Amino acid sequence: MDFDLSDDQRQIKDSVDRMLADAYADLKTKAAAQKEPLGFSKAMWAKYAELGLLGIPFAEADGGLGAGPLETMLVMEAIGRNAAIEPYLSTVVLGGGVLRHAGSAAQKAALIPDVVAGTRRLALAYQERQSRFDLADVTTKARSDDAGGYVLDGEKVVVLGGDSADTLIVVARMSGNRRDRSGLGLFLIGGTAAGVQRTGYATQDGQRAADIKLTNVKVGAEDVLIGKTGDGLAVLERVVDEAIAAIAAEAVGAMSSLHDLTVDYVKTRKQFGVAIGSFQVIQHRCVDMFTALEQARSMAYYATVMASETDAMERRRAVSAAKVQIGKSARFVGEQAIQMHGGIGMTMEYKAGHYFKRLTMIELAFGNTDHHLSLVAKAGGLIAPAA
Amino acid sequence: MDLRFTPEENKFREELRTFFTTEIPASIREKVAIGEHLSKDDMVLAQKTLAKKGWAAPHWPKEYGGTDWTPIQRHIYTEELQACSVPQPLAFNVSMCGPVIIAFGTEAQKKRYLKGMYDLSEWWCQGFSEPGAGSDLASLKTTAVKKDGHYIINGQKTWTTLAQYADWCFVLARTDPDAKKQLGISFILVDMKTPGITVRPIQTIDGGHEVNEVFFDDVKVPLENLVGQENRGWDCAKYLLGNERVGIARIGMSKQRLSRVKQLAGKVMNGDRSLMEDSRFAEKVAAVEVELKALEMTQLRVLAEDAKRRSNMPNPASSILKIKGSEIQQATTELLMEVAGPLALPFLPDEADFGSGDHWAAPAAPAYFNFRKVSIYGGSNEIQRNIIAKAVLGF
Secondary structure, three states, rough: EEOOHHHHHHHHHHHHHHEEEEEEOOOHHHHHHHHOOOOOOHHHHHHHHHOOOOOOOOOHHOOOOOOOHHHHHHHHHHHHHOOOOOOOOHHHHHHHHHHHOOOOOOHHHHHHHHHOOOOOOOOEEOOOOOOOOOOOOOOOOEEOOOOOEEEEEEEEEEEEOOOOEEEEEEEEOOOOOOOOOOOOEEEEEOOOOOOOEEEEEEEEOOEEEEEEEEEEEOOOOOHHEEEOOOEHHHHHHHHHHHHHHHHHHHHHHHHHHHHHHHHHHHHEEEEEEEEEOHHHHHHHHHHHHHHHHHHHHHHHHHHOOOOOOOHHHHHHHHHHHHHHOOOOHHHHHHHHHHHHHHHHOOOOOOHHHHHHHHHHHHOOOOHHHHHHHHHHHOOOOOOOOOO | EOOOOHHHHHHHHHHHHHHHHHHHHHHHHHHHHOOOOOHHHHHHHHHHHHHOOOOOOOOOOHHHHOOOOHHHHHHHHHHHHHOOOOOOOOHHHHHHHHHHHHHHOHHHHHHHHHHHHHHHHOEEEEOOOOOOEOOHHHHOOEEEEEOOOOOEEEEEEEEEEOHHHEEEEEEEEEEEOOOHHHHHEEEEEEEEEOOEEEEEEEEOOOOOEEEEEEEEEEEEEEEEEOOOOOHHHHHHHHHHHHHOOOOOOOOOHHHHHHHHHHHHHHOEEEEEEEHHHHHHHHHHHHHHHHHHHHHHHHHHHHHHHHHHOOOOOOOOOOHHHHHHHHHHHHHHHHHHHHHHHHHHHOOOOOOOHHHOOOOOOHHHHHHHHHHHHHHHOOOOOHHHHHHHHHHOOOH
């Protein structure tokens, strides 16, 4: 039992912390980056690559750093702490996750070095308009072309980073009915391949996503990640669990910034001739925020450790439990922070709102609190009944 | 970072579990499991058994019967003790007064008192709270005046837990009426058989008799019963309240309660399905389980940090353990009462009246009522928030 970081981990943490704290010190820089063609700063993305952050989860043999969920947690926490908008989650965690778990040696060799170098961004197109939080609810069709390749037709929505990703990873149904757990394939397609129609937009938290229409999109045999076996869902679930652990850490970063910001604010904001932080009602709310933050931090650690659990049932149960805590804490910390800031919390010129908006989207991402609570309950909870 | 227990730690846990479940009578553990009141004999038997094994106060120094266990081992001990529904060694003895004597007492006091505290051959109670001094403990009014080689104690204490069984009481009394608040208080050991002491029972909302008022009327106490320096009793009190954090989250107990809730809810029918199959109820249970898992991880973080700091000061983050731990304990009693449903209604303070079929249901409501105390005692949750506000957030 030990919560310490190794020297290497500390080094990663220090470098990503410093890089993002500098870059996001001024909200004007962020606003300017959002106006760039990609919706974020290309130069910043190059810095991620320079520091080796884009290679974290990939095996050294594939050109990565050979690090794991803990290192990813450190990066995601820093991203959260600064409300950063670079597509790390979509490229490295989601897209990269699928490559790691389902890519062939050739596919990995073709893609991972570019991802690590910052010259190729990925997006995972799994969600559909009707699917809500059900990962198996897929109607996008993959028809075999009888030459080992497939033809894709359908529509994906809210694909994170999907508006500008160089490579899309598409979940499509090869057989079975809409919500069947089997019959799902995973396919690589170019972001601008023939038949791909992307409608990009900004998301509530200042990041980018796209709805993507696929019409007769041809996938060569070399770009099939999961084909005939039809067990794409297991890979998708695993990657989404890793992503939940990652956004749990991001949420912890965002909550800790928001908490600090709020505590500082109420200590300096004067009304009735005194700092409003001298009122017990404010102090106790800050303490409740602190408690919610620490409980969330504990569960983010738990998710990070359990995300690589080999027993899928145990992994899913633990990650869902973590998402419940993260969702509850994020909602509470976010709302309290805005309330205690008063009017200033409502403005885009101030950082609190940026954190609040990201936290609110994190609650909704990959299954909201109610969804995961229901999963935990259906899985029999975390404690066995007495014999 | 590695959040797993080592194989040695798991083996240690097994060893404890085997001892607890074979040496502590099942009848006693069953009472704890369903939240039924324990008799004095039950508690003495349990603690004597632990004492004989050398496990009654693992956090004490080895020379006084403690262990050299690591903080993680001590955590495992507390968790297993609670998971196996073993009655906790009397907190007034081993968690409160014992550590104060060890830290502040004279050699003679250590020799005289520690053994009796350890094996519960002497039962201690706490003379802190007064009718006018609850959260604001330092406003206490009980006085100890020096006269003819004795302290003469006058005043009233209240919420004195299990004073009806007690042989001794550790009392905070004002020895300097002119000093301000905390400065004129002393920590004094009082033999409950001394003339002038009256114990009056208080019946609580659960129907039980757990707490008392204790009146001191010209009670003569030898000067050598002072612990630490005169007028510096507040140091002892602060130290004691800090030590009280050990195991305060009661994570093992809440786990045990939840496993009991789930077992019983799996049997109780709600329409044509068991209550546990009712998604609303199952999700309510799951929500508490998630909070508890988070708290368990928080506790481990606090432990890991404490082990590194090697400092005597309690970690301020441990106040979280008190707040959340008490809320979760209360939630578990609420769930158990919900499982009992209409069977929770009969008021049967005597075990003999329980009947056969719904043995578990009779104490459900009393346990719920009784557990309202856990967010009040040991520094109410509002006081805990004040502590965090000051110590962690710097208000």
